[in-house]
Amino acid sequence: MAGEDGFSSLPIEIKTFILSLVEVKEAVRSSALARSWRQVWTHLPCLRLNYRRDRQGCSDFTDVSWLERVRHLVSSIQGPLLVFELDLSWAMFLGLDLDSGLMLQSTIDLLLQKGGVETLDLSFPTSRWLLHLPSFDNMQVLILSHCDIILPDGFLGFNRLRTLRMLDIGIRNYDMNFFLQTSRNLTSLAILRCHPLGEPLTFSINISLPLLKNLEFETISEIETLSIVSAPHLEHAMIAFRYLSCSLNVARMLRGLVTNVDRVSSLELQFDVVRSLSLVSLPSNFTFAQLRYFKFYLTIDEVDKRVYESFGWLLHSMPFLQELEIALFGGANSRFKETAILMEELLVRRHVGWDCLDRTLTKVTVGMSKLDVMSSIALIKFFLLNASMLQLMKIVHLMDCDVIQRMIRELQEVGITSLGAKVIIFNRDSQETIFLYDD
Known part of the structure; x- marks a missing residue:
């Protein structure tokens, strides 16, 4: 057509693809390019909206005006809206302004009317806002952060949901379990620092998901029961109990959790999980037959003989472990010297009958703070002495130069078992790397 430039003559599908590569506000501005571009942005299949990013450089920016724009954008979309991302984490008004909350809820309800949403x-x-979450028939990915959720009457669940990630969510115990029961096709589930709404004030969660492959669970709330009833395809599990006292009830629950993820190939135990396990008897014949990667956290000044026994039980139960990562932290107490002496007595010697040390463990990473150098050295010596197949020992630290020099001298005196092993000492701040035993 005479007078029409090449861009204007492009098919609507290609124009929409081009606009999907830029921010939404730039896509909307494309309406001024030419008549043929005027409504192209209304066919965008994805809306990714960020309060902080949009606010930069706008002197007349107000919270309410931005929310009005969001609702206008959603109402203007003509085709199916497949992806909707809304980042309000820097909008401090939320939960304090009733009109803003109602507008946000109406925007979510409008998304339901549009149909086709696959990712939300x-x-x-951090201020709380109550969200009535409707049932989206085509939802496959749902990510929610920092809000309270109520499932409305007639909620049917998300039959096609594959990924569910909830961070700092308040939800009733009944709703949480109903949510999981009606999401039978989940392959990835993350319940992180969520807390119960109303009565009871504790969670009792049962996980029975036949397709689940990835599980992350971290709590700062009291848990009455948490059980993995069935997850035959689980491959990765991360379990963290933050700030909870290591009571016998918690320890028993953790033992049940850990022993129910025996099919995983990757396992992370954060915060006080290992210390809690030391309070209960652990099955001597238990085996993580599929486990290849293991990461655990340890508060170094609270180690006692029972914690070492739990550590030993874990290594015994992982006969095919290939990669181990340990994060060491200094606590509030000042028992570092006592802990170092204990670990030196228990660890720094030859150990036999630990299959992963004799046959499969090839990589160990130890991360440490400035407070735990003596205990860290004892732990590192243990692996240098006992890991017969070790190929790489990586030590990640934030310590001063004189402390590192002391560590180097002590490690150079160790009779390392694996002759081909490399030892790397890496400073996170300076990015400096020192190589030991590197042929």
Whole structure:
């Protein structure tokens, strides 16, 4: 057509693809390019909206005006809206302004009317806002951060949901379990620092998901029961109990959790999980037959003989472990010297009958703070002495130069078992790397 430039003559599908590569506000501005571009942005299949990013450089920016724009954008979309991401984490008004909350809820309800939403990602401020979550028939990915959720009457669940990630979510115990029961096709589940709404004030969660491959669970709330009833395809599990006292009830629950993920190939135990396990008897014949990667956290000044026994039980139960990562932390107590002496007595010697040390463990990473150098050295010596197949020992630290020099001298005196092993000492701040035993 005479007078029409090449861009204007492009098919609508290609124009939409081009606009999907830029920010939404730039896509909307494309309406001014030419008549043929005027409504192209209304066919965008994805809306990714970020409060902080949009606010930069706008002197007349107000919270309410931005929310109005969001609702206008959603209402203007003509085709199916497949992805909707809304990042309000820097909008401090949320939960404090009733009109803003109602507008946000109406925007979510409008998304339901549009149909076709497959990915919904909502990030809110730390101030609480109550969300009535409707049933989206085509939802496959749902990510929620910092809000309270109520499932409305007639909620049917998400039959096609594959990924569910909830961070700092308040939800009733009944709703949490109903949510999981009606999401039978989940392959990835993350329940992180969530807390119960109303009565009871504790969670009792049962996980029975036949397709689940990835599980992350971290709590700062009291848990009455947490059980993995069935997850035959689970491959990765991360379990963290933050700030909870190591009571006998917690320890028993953790033992049940750990022994129910025996099919995983990757396992992370964060915070006080290992210390809690020391309070209960552990099955001597238990085996992580599929485990290849293991990461655990240890508060170094709270180690006692029972914690070492739990550590030994874990290594015994992982006969095919290939990669181990240990994060060491200094606590509030000042028992570092006592802990170092204990670990030196228990660890720094030859150990036999630990299959992974004799046959499969090839990589060990130890991360440490400035407070735990003596205990860290004892732990590192243990692996240098006992890991017969070790190929790489990586030590990650934030310590001063004189402390590192002391560590180097002590490690150079160790009779390392694996002759081909490399030892790397890496400073996270300076990015300096020192190589030991590197042929």
